[in-house]
Amino acid sequence: DGGITQSPKYLFRKEGQNVTLSCEQNLNHDAMYWYRQDPGQGLRLIYYSQIVNDFQKGDIAEGYSVSREKKESFPLTVTSAQKNPTAFYLCASSIPGQYNEQFFGPGTRLTVL
């Protein structure tokens, strides 16, 4: 089945540690996105990539980094510079075409201990 997978589902990190969240898609989509969701707020865009080896900062990129070496993969690293990393992280990819609608993975819940 085609889809977007994110791993792990739950992730715990100690303060000062970097951690990488995985996002893989087998939908052959060119564009991929990372969002952060906090309680009582909507999704906020962290980074996005429209094509392999290219990516742009979203609205809240500080303290995060990404890479896009393969079309299928768009990992997100939460660095120690991110002051409040505890949140729910969602990865998405989008269909090329008129609506360019986005399809989402199941998410990763990151908790900093």
Next chain:
Amino acid sequence: AQTVTQSQPEMSVQEAETVTLSCTYDTSESDYYLFWYKQPPSRQMILVIRQEAYKQQNATENRFSVNFQKAAKSFSLKISDSQLGDAAMYFCAYRSAIGGTSYGKLTFGQGTILTVHP
């Protein structure tokens, strides 16, 4: 920059009844796309319905329909014959139709929690 506002943090409806969720947005662009996403307790985001700004006809998907008022910058979602499975957080989202490096970027509202009572 575009903004999306959902003024109803929570809404409730009786099973089989109709409910309308509100969304307003601010933009200076003339062509854009609007979406409603549903996030059930599993937290999986699911696309419910979409609308292009240049289409005057309101989009409909089974029990879900929108009331798109371009001049008022309003994009409300109507759920008819509400079912228990409709209980979720609903997000309104905006996407510009302009190309460039920001192409494809979605701006989300804060969400509305919908409770369905049996």
